[in-house]
Amino acid sequence: MRALTWLLVFATIGVLGYALWAWRQRFLERQRAAEERLAAFMAQAKPAAPAVVVDSGLPQQRLLLEAAAKAGEAGEPVLSIQLYARLLARYPESTFAAQARAAVEAQKQKLAKP
Numbered sequence: 001m002r003a004l005t006w007l008l009v010f011a012t013i014g015v016l017g018y019a020l021w022a023w024r025q026r027f028l029e030r031q032r033a034a035e036e037r038l039a040a041f042m043a044q045a046k047p048a049a050p051a052v053v054v055d056s057g058l059p060q061q062r063l064l065l066e067a068a069a070k071a072g073e074a075g076e077p078v079l080s081i082q083l084y085a086r087l088l089a090r091y092p093e094s095t096f097a098a099q100a101r102a103a104v105e106a107q108k109q110k111l112a113k114p
Contacts, residue, residue: 057091065096068103077107 068083084100084107091097 023067061091061094061096062088064090065100068100072103072107072110077110081111082109 008046064083064087068080068087071077071083072080084104087094087100088097088104094100
């Protein structure tokens with residue numbers, strides 16, 4: 001009789017374990033399906049990206065401008081002119097273009113003075 005009781009206990013534990021395992025599998029499958037539906041919905045609701053993304057390069061422009069200004073302040077007008085020229089060559093329509101051109105003229109005047 002004791003053996004039958006233990007057999008029933010182990011069988012009950014086995015059935016409960018299998019039921020929990022099966023429930024967890026169904027739950028995970030439903031969760032995956034819900035995530036797929038959400039991803040499909042988000043893909044449809046997402047606005048179209050612009051065809052061409054233009055990098056303005058504003059940080060690079062600013063770095064070139066600052067480096068050229070510091071080179072001019074350090075008494076290196078040739079290096080300063082080269083950096084301003086690089087800025088103007090890479091970004092001719094830059095917001096810093098007018099400032100760079102004026103600085104180049106000032107540096108050229110420094111070079112002309114002996």
